[in-house]
Structures are given as structure tokens and as C-alpha cells.
Amino acid sequence: xxxxxxxxxxxxxxxxxxxxxxxxxxxxxxVSTFPTPRNLNIWYTFGGILTFCLGVQIVTGVVLAMHYxxxxxxxxxxxxxxxxxxxxxxxxxxxxxANGASMFFLAVYIHMFRGVYYGSYKEPREMIWIxxxxxxxxxxxxxxxxxxxxxxxxxxxGATVITSLFSALDQVIPHLGTAIxxxxxxxxxxxxxxxxxxxxxxxxxPFAIAAVVGLHIWALHIPGNNxxxxxxxKGPQDTVPFHPYYTAKDAFYLAxxxxxxxxxxxxxxxxxxxxxxxxxxxxxxxxxxxVPEWYLLPYYAMLRSVPQKLIGVLVLLGSLVTLFLIPWLxxxxxxxxxxxxxxxxxxxxxxxxxxxxxxxxxxxxxAVLNLGGMQLPLVWLARAGTAYYFAYFWVLMPLVxxxxxxxxxxxxxxxxxxxxxxxxx
Amino acid sequence: MRIALPFLALTLGLLLGGTAxxxxxxxxxxxxxxxxxxxxxxxxxxxxxxxxxxxxxxxVCSACHSLNLVxxxxxxxxxxxxxxxxxxxxxAAGYKIPAGPNDKGEIFxxxxxPLTRPGVLADHFPPPFPNEEAARASxxxxxxxxxxxxxxARAGGPDYVNSLLIGFSQKPPHGFTxxxxxxxxxYFAGRNIAMPPPxxxxxxxxxxxxxxxxxxxxxxxxxxxxxxxDPNLEARHQMGLEVMAFLVLLSGLLYLSYRKIWKxxx
Numbered sequence: 001x002x003x004x005x006x007x008x009x010x011x012x013x014x015x016x017x018x019x020x021x022x023x024x025x026x027x028x029x030x031v032s033t034f035p036t037p038r039n040l041n042i043w044y045t046f047g048g049i050l051t052f053c054l055g056v057q058i059v060t061g062v063v064l065a066m067h068y069x070x071x072x073x074x075x076x077x078x079x080x081x082x083x084x085x086x087x088x089x090x091x092x093x094x095x096x097x098a099n100g101a102s103m104f105f106l107a108v109y110i111h112m113f114r115g116v117y118y119g120s121y122k123e124p125r126e127m128i129w130i131x132x133x134x135x136x137x138x139x140x141x142x143x144x145x146x147x148x149x150x151x152x153x154x155x156x157x158g159a160t161v162i163t164s165l166f167s168a169l170d171q172v173i174p175h176l177g178t179a180i181x182x183x184x185x186x187x188x189x190x191x192x193x194x195x196x197x198x199x200x201x202x203x204x205x206p207f208a209i210a211a212v213v214g215l216h217i218w219a220l221h222i223p224g225n226n227x228x229x230x231x232x233x234k235g236p237q238d239t240v241p242f243h244p245y246y247t248a249k250d251a252f253y254l255a256x257x258x259x260x261x262x263x264x265x266x267x268x269x270x271x272x273x274x275x276x277x278x279x280x281x282x283x284x285x286x287x288x289x290x291v292p293e294w295y296l297l298p299y300y301a302m303l304r305s306v307p308q309k310l311i312g313v314l315v316l317l318g319s320l321v322t323l324f325l326i327p328w329l330x331x332x333x334x335x336x337x338x339x340x341x342x343x344x345x346x347x348x349x350x351x352x353x354x355x356x357x358x359x360x361x362x363x364x365x366x367a368v369l370n371l372g373g374m375q376l377p378l379v380w381l382a383r384a385g386t387a388y389y390f391a392y393f394w395v396l397m398p399l400v401x402x403x404x405x406x407x408x409x410x411x412x413x414x415x416x417x418x419x420x421x422x423x424x425x
Numbered sequence: 426m427r428i429a430l431p432f433l434a435l436t437l438g439l440l441l442g443g444t445a446x447x448x449x450x451x452x453x454x455x456x457x458x459x460x461x462x463x464x465x466x467x468x469x470x471x472x473x474x475x476x477x478x479x480x481x482x483x484x485v486c487s488a489c490h491s492l493n494l495v496x497x498x499x500x501x502x503x504x505x506x507x508x509x510x511x512x513x514x515x516x517a518a519g520y521k522i523p524a525g526p527n528d529k530g531e532i533f534x535x536x537x538x539p540l541t542r543p544g545v546l547a548d549h550f551p552p553p554f555p556n557e558e559a560a561r562a563s564x565x566x567x568x569x570x571x572x573x574x575x576x577x578a579r580a581g582g583p584d585y586v587n588s589l590l591i592g593f594s595q596k597p598p599h600g601f602t603x604x605x606x607x608x609x610x611x612y613f614a615g616r617n618i619a620m621p622p623p624x625x626x627x628x629x630x631x632x633x634x635x636x637x638x639x640x641x642x643x644x645x646x647x648x649x650x651x652x653x654x655d656p657n658l659e660a661r662h663q664m665g666l667e668v669m670a671f672l673v674l675l676s677g678l679l680y681l682s683y684r685k686i687w688k689x690x691x
Contacts, residue, residue, distance in 0.1 A: 038690060080574060081494045084657075091657040092664070244686050252683040255676040262672060266665025267466045270577060278578035278654070279570075288614075 005029050030221055035239035036246050037227035039417045043114040044225070045253035046107050052254055053104040054213065058206050060097040061146075064090075068149065070199040072192040075151035076280040095269040101143050102272040103261050105295035108136060116326075117347055119335030120226040126327040128223075131216040133323045138209045140296065145202035147293060151195065152277030157290045159190045159198070165303075168310040189283065229416055230335025231409055238413035289364045297361030298354050302389065304365050305382035315386065322393045329393050332401030334409065342404040343396075350392045357385040450601050454611045456581040456588040459644065463651060467666070469659050470652050475506035477631050478649025481642050484629050486572060489564060489620075491552035494573035495653050498546040504659035505652060510546075517544035520551055565606045567619030576647070576654040583651045588612040590643035593622035 007028040009015040018025055067087050069078035083090035112132070115121055121129035148159045163184050169177030186193030224233060233239055240246075264271055272294060276287045292300050302319055306312035322329075337344040360382045369376040410416040462471040479500070482492065497517035500508045508516070525532035525540035534540055544551070552571075554560035561568050570578075579585045589612045597609040597616070607617040624642045631637055652658070 077494070085494065085496075085499075091661070095661075240690060245690065248679070248683045248686045252676065252679040255672060255679050259669065259672045259676065262665065262668050266661050266668060269661070275578050275580050275582075278574040 006033055030217075031247075032241065032243045034221065034242040035224065035233070035236065036242045037225050037233055037238060037413055038240045038245075039227050039229060039413050040225060040246065040249075041228055042253060043110065043117075044227075045250050046111040046114065048250035049107045049254055049257050050104070050111060051213065052257075053100060053107055054206070054209060056096060056100045057104060058210070060093050060100060061203070061206065063093050064097055065199075065203060068199075070149070070196050072151065072195055072281070075149065075195060079150045080278070092265075095265050099261065099264045099269060099272060101146065102264070102293070102295065103257075104139065105143070107257070108139065109295070112136065113351060115226075116350075117337045117344075118226055118228055119230050119330070119332070119337070121327045122330065122332075122335050123327065124223045125219075125226060127219040128216060129327055130324055131212055131219055133320075135209055135212050135216060136323075137320060138205055138212065142202060142205040142209065143293065143295070145198040145205070148195065148198045149202060150277060151281045152274075153279045153281055153285070153287050154274045154277040154290070156190060156281035156283065157287055158292055159194060161290055162292075163190065163194075165309075165313050165316075168313045171310045191283075226335060227413060228336060228338065229410055229413060230339070231413065234412050235414075291362060294358065294362070297359075298357035298385075298389075299361075301357040301361035301382045302386045304361070305379060305386045319386075319389060322390070326393055326397060329397040330401060331398045332404070332406070334406045339407040339409055340400070340404060341407065343400045346392060346396045346400060349388065353385050353388045353392070357382065357389065360385065450598055451615050451617075453614050453616065454588075454592075456584040456612060458584050459587050459647075461583055461648070461651070463648070463658055467662060469662070470504070470506075471648060472507045473633060473635075474645045474648040475652055476508070477629075477633070477635060477641075478645035478647070478652075479506050480629050480631065481624070481646040482572070482649055485623055485642075486646065487550070487553060489553055489560070489569040490572045491554075491569075492550040492573050492653060493552060493571050494549070495656075496547065496549045497544060499656060501546075502656070505656060506649070513546060517546055517548060520544040520548070522548050522551055565619055569620070572650055572653065574654045576651045578654075583647045585612065586650060587643050587647045589618075590624055590647070591640055593624075594639070 005025055005028070007018075007022075007025040009018045009024070014024055017023070064083060067078065067083050067090060069075055069082075079094070083094050085091070087093075115129065115132070144158070144162060148155045163181055166180045166184065167177035169180060171177070182188060184194075185191070186197060224239075227233075274291065291297070299316055299319060303312045303316045306315050332340060332343065334340055337347055360378050363378055365379070367378045369378055369381070462468060462474065482490075497513055497520075499505050500516060501510045501513040520543070521541035522544045523539060524542040527540055532540060554563065557568060576582050576586055581588070589610060592610045592612040593608065595609070595611050597603055601609070601616070603609045604617045607619055608621055609616060610618045624639045624646075626638050628639075628642055629637050635641060
């Protein structure tokens with residue numbers, strides 16, 4: 001928290017530096033002594049894990065860019081022939097980068113669901129949440145551009161499907177959508193021009209993410225962390241300094257996360273991949289099923305749940321824009337779902353709903369589910385899932401806060417942690 | 426969790442059950458799982474199978490299928506078939522690599538044949554056809570895919586390619602029409618495949634005396650193609666072991682310091 005620095009420069013040099021560039025003071029105040037609620041659990045370690053993921057993606061990505069050739073004719077071979085076979089440890093750098101993207105999204109989803117569960121988006125932390133959603137959108141854009149670069153079949157057709165969404169605008173103003181799509185492609189089809197601009201943007205956006213992460217952390221340091229109880233810090237007895245307490249805790253859980261990461265990298269590097277992306281892009285052959293990476297599947301299911309293209313695109317857009325608004329959609333004064341029995345259930349249904357939508361998104365559009373002889377087209381599940389997704393934010397969040405009887409909040413964090421054992425999740 | 430439970434059951438049921446689409450004669454059969462030496466976290470390639478599989482590729486598959494991404498030096502590289510450098514050089518020299526135009530701008534020799542030179546270790550396997558059109562013209566309009574990544578490029582990986590290679594022995598069900606110029610293979614999408622049955626008993630004579638049944642040949646060539654698609658598997662598994670050992674140790678130490686620092690704080 002600003003304004004009450006306890007930093008005392010110890011040497012002549014640090015006194016000199018402190019007058020000119022108080023960078024050590026900043027580090028001291030924001031990392032070392034920053035008062036942090038003493039009851040943060042495992043789910044609060046994902047902020048640090050995400051910073052690690054961003055670092056891994058940038059470092060491996062910079063090295064990959066040294067060997068990658070952004071050309072429709074050469075891209076596939078520069079990855080599968082060059083980086084994977086000829087470049088020293090190129091295979092390692094590439095599978096770290098490819099699996100790193102999945103790990104990044106895994107961590108960000110846990111981080112976001114944690115924020116929703118404990119009400120971390122509520123007053124006074126709205127800006128932290130909004131900046132977080134912005135990071136998430138930038139991540140999706142970056143991942144989409146990155147997935148196009150190896151120039152496999154799924155790269156090409158994924159790029160074609162997503163950019164073609166803009167052509168839905170033709171239904172509003174004739175030719176507008178087509179014009180925008182052509183402008184995005186830089187050509188009359190996805191090709192060399194598209195690949196080159198996607199490469200440029202894929203290199204640019206991570207640095208934009210890093211900048212917004214800086215703002216996200218800055219905004220976090222104004223009110224300080226929320227916590228699993230969702231109650232305010234009332235005094236120094238409720239907090240511990242970030243270092244060494246949370247540096248030690250974050251480091252341990254980061255190491256566990258790295259074990260999971262390494263398990264995929266070394267033992268199942270193609271687990272998240274699609275076999276079709278090992279086939280070079282071919283504009284003349286459409287894959288049987290065009291599917292995005294797993295972390296975009298729920299949105300893909302929502303998009304496809306609407307037969308009318310423009311409305312489908314609006315639903316997709318709405319599902320993302322909604323996220324920005326939830327600090328004002330949720331009417332409850334109580335932050336944490338630990339004390340919100342009804343919202344807790346709605347939350348878990350929502351989490352399962354996202355998994356369900358992801359599953360539907362992974363299946364072909366006309367798939368039919370055979371439930372003991374009853375034929376259920378999956379598109380109906382997608383519609384039900386989409387309805388709940390929107391209802392959760394636009395109906396349940398405003399409504400439940402008004403009707404539910406919340407449990408009594410503990411007096412303070414210190415009492416809850418150090419006194420009688422507080423209620424766990 | 427009262428509301429969540431039925432929902433959980435439904436979701437799990439869907440995830441485990443998968444989709445069932447109406448089964449018809451042209452839907453491909455699920456692939457048969459076979460045993461592979463390179464499976465699991467400690468898996469390595471069976472050197473004998475790699476060398477035999479290379480022989481099958483060279484003597485059978487390479488008549489129609491290219492292997493563009495594999496270089497001759499891969500044959501004597503670590504984690505590969507384990508040929509000696511001399512063997513790899515001799516193998517490379519047996520291939521003719523396009524060499525035109527020469528310093529006079531000629532692309533044909535005095536007999537009107539395209540100029541070539543013997544392969545060296547740095548060369549990649551030359552494709553059997555000069556271009557896609559020539560490949561299609563020789564194969565009834567169908568394009569034999571490049572095999573460098575075929576194991577990674579098909580759902581089911583080695584099991585799929587293996588099932589496909591031995592699946593030609595199955596007879597079409599009564600009433601199933603095999604299209605003109607196509608062959609019946611129950612593991613192929615649509616079950617009509619343009620590739621004629623590539624392997625027969627005794628297609629190759631193995632140098633190590635292994636009996637060359639279709640099943641053996643398929644197993645060997647799939648092992649070879651799995652290596653071609655993932656030549657760093659052994660290096661990766663080895664490094665994985667070291668990284669895992671390090672991370673487990675690191676986690677243990679970090680856990681101890683975490684407990685020590687937090688002692689009495691919660």
C-alpha cells in the first residue's frame with residue numbers, strides 16, 4: 001500500500017540510488033513487506049504461476065522466432081523439419097511453447113474461477129478484475145495467432161473459420177463483412193499475407209500482455225489481496241509480509257505446477273495437439289472436423305449453438321463482454337461463496353457447465369448423443385449450456401444476492417485462522 | 426451441492442460415454458491397440474524393428490510414398506535405427522539426388538535423363554515422384570501422403586497405421602460395394618482406400634532372419650515411421666527422467682522451507 005514505506009537504504013550506493021531511482025524502495029514495498037492476508041490458500045498461488053507461464057512463453061517464443069520462417073511455402077517445414085529436427089534442442093523449445101500455452105490457460109482458468117468463487121471482482125477490486133479479463137482476451141488472441149503459425153491443416157482452417165466470422169456483418173450492411181474479412185486476410189483468402197501479419201501480432205501481443213499484467217499487479221497493490229473469507233483486512237494481525245511467507249508458498253506450488261508441465265512436455269507432448277496439424281496446410285482439403293484448441297472449446301460450442309451466423313457471433317461476443325460487467329452484475333455484499341450457500345451451488349453448476357460446453361465444442365456439429373435409445377442432438381446441450389452461461393451472470397448473479405440468506409461472516413482473518421479452525425471450502 | 430450433483434452426473438456421463446453416431450457399413454472400425462517398445466515414460470525404439478522397418482519402407486513403401494523430412498544422417502544419429510556412419514553413407518549413395526542444372530545450365534545428360542548425383546548424409550530421402558500431378562497420375566488419381574509425420578498426423582497414431590496395414594486381410598461385409606479401383610479396408614474412413622494392399626507375407630527378406638509375415642512387417646514399419654515422426658523421443662524420455670528427478674527434489678526442499686517459514690502462522 002502506497003505512502004508508508006519502511007525501506008531504509010543501508011549503504012552509500014543505495015542511498016544515492018534511492019534519491020535518483022527508488023527502484024529498490026519499490027521492490028521492497030511491493031514485494032518484500034507488502035502486507036498479505038495470512039489465510040490465502042493454494043488457489044491464490046496461480047498469480048505467480050501465471051507470471052512464470054508468461055515468462056516461459058516469451059523466452060521460448062523469442063528463440064522459436066529465430067528459426068521460424070513466416071511463409072506459406074516454408075512455415076510448415078521450418079517448424080517440422082527445421083525446429084523439430086535440425087535446431088539444437090529445437091524440439092524441446094517448441095514443445096515447451098506449445099504445451100506452455102495449454103498450461104497458461106489451465107492456470108488462468110483456475111485463477112479466474114478462484115476470483116469468481118471468492119468474489120475477488122467485487123468492490124474495491126473491480127479494476128483488477130477488468131484488467132484480468134483484458135489479459136485473458138489478449139491471451140486468446142495471442143494463442144489464436146500462434147496456433148496459425150505452424151501452418152498445419154488446423155492452423156489454416158482455424159484461421160479461416162475465425163476470420164470468416166466477420167463476414168456475418170454482411171447481414172447488417174451488404175459487403176461490409178466481406179470487405180473486413182478481405183482486409184484482415186490481406187488477400188482474398190487466408191495465405192501468405194495473413195500468416196505474416198499473424199506472426200507479427202503473435203510477437204507483439206505478449207508484450208502488451210506483460211504491460212497489462214503490470215497494471216493488474218499495480219491495481220492489486222492498492223486495496224491488497226482478497227482472501228478466501230472475502231472479509232477486509234482489519235489490522236496487522238490479519239496479514240503477513242509477502243516475503244518470505246508467500247514467496248515460499250508460491251515457490252512450492254510453482255514447483256508442483258512445473259512437475260505437471262514437465263509431465264506433458266516430456267511424456268505426452270502431443271496430448272493437447274490435433275493430428276490434423278501434422279499435415280501441411282492445404283486450402284483444397286477441408287478437415288472433417290475443424291476444432292480449436294481445448295481452451296477455446298466452450299466459446300466454440302456457444303458460437304455453433306446458434307444456427308444464424310450473425311446471432312452466433314453476437315452470442316460469442318456477448319459471452320466475453322459479459323465478463324467485464326460482473327462486478328456490477330453481482331448484487332451480493334458478501335464476497336466469498338463460503339458464506340453464500342445458494343451462490344456456491346450456482347457456481348459449481350457454472351463450472352460444470354463450462355466443462356460441458358467444452359465437451360460439446362470438441363464434438364462435430366451434427367453429433368448425436370445416444371442416451372439409452374434416446375437420440376439427443378448435442379446442439380441442444382450446447383443451447384442449454386449457453387443459456388445457463390448467460391443466466392449465471394445476468395440472472396443468478398443479480399438475483400441470488402438479493403434472496404439468499406448468507407452465513408455469518410467471521411470477525412476477522414486472524415480469529416478465523418489462529419482461533420478455532422475456520423470453515424474450509 | 427444438491428443442485429450440482431445431477432449436473433455432475435450428466436457431465437461425467439457425457440464425457441465418459443462419448444457420442445454414438447449411427448453405425449453404418451462405411452464408418453471405420455476402432456483401431457486395434459498393439460504393443461510398442463516406445464510407449465510409456467521409459468519407452469525406447471526397438472533397434473531391430475527400426476532397421477527392419479526401414480527395410481520395409483525402402484523396399485515397399487518408398488515406391489509411392491515420400492519421406493521428405495528425414496535425412497540420411499538421421500539413420501546413424503542418436504535415438505535412431507542405429508546404422509553406422511559407413512552404412513548410412515552407403516545407403517545415401519544408393520539414392521539418386523536431382524543435380525541439375527549443372528554449370529553449363531544443362532538439366533539432362535547426353536542420354537536425355539535428368540542429371541543426378543549420389544546422395545550424401547546431408548540429403549533427405551528423395552521423393553518417388555517429381556510432383557503431385559505425377560504422383561496422382563501413377564496412383565489412379567490418389568495422392569500417396571508423405572510418411573514423415575504420418576504417425577502423428579492420424580488419430581490413433583501407431584495403432585491406426587498398424588491396423589490399416591493389416592486390415593486389408595478383412596473381407597467386406599455382405600452387400601458392401603467396393604468402389605472401382607479401390608480396396609476394402611475397414612479402418613479407413615469410408616472403408617474404400619486407393620492404396621492396394623502393400624504388404625504380403627515375404628514382401629521383404631529380413632537380413633536378421635526374422636520371419637516376414639504381414640503382421641511382423643507392419644509392426645516393424647510402423648516402429649520406423651513412429652521414429653520418423655518423433656525422432657527425439659528417446660532424448661526426450663531421458664531428459665524427462667532427469668527433469669522429473671530434479672523437480673521432485675526441488676519440490677521436497679521447497680516444501681520443507683515453506684513449512685518451516687509458516688510454522689505457527691496458521
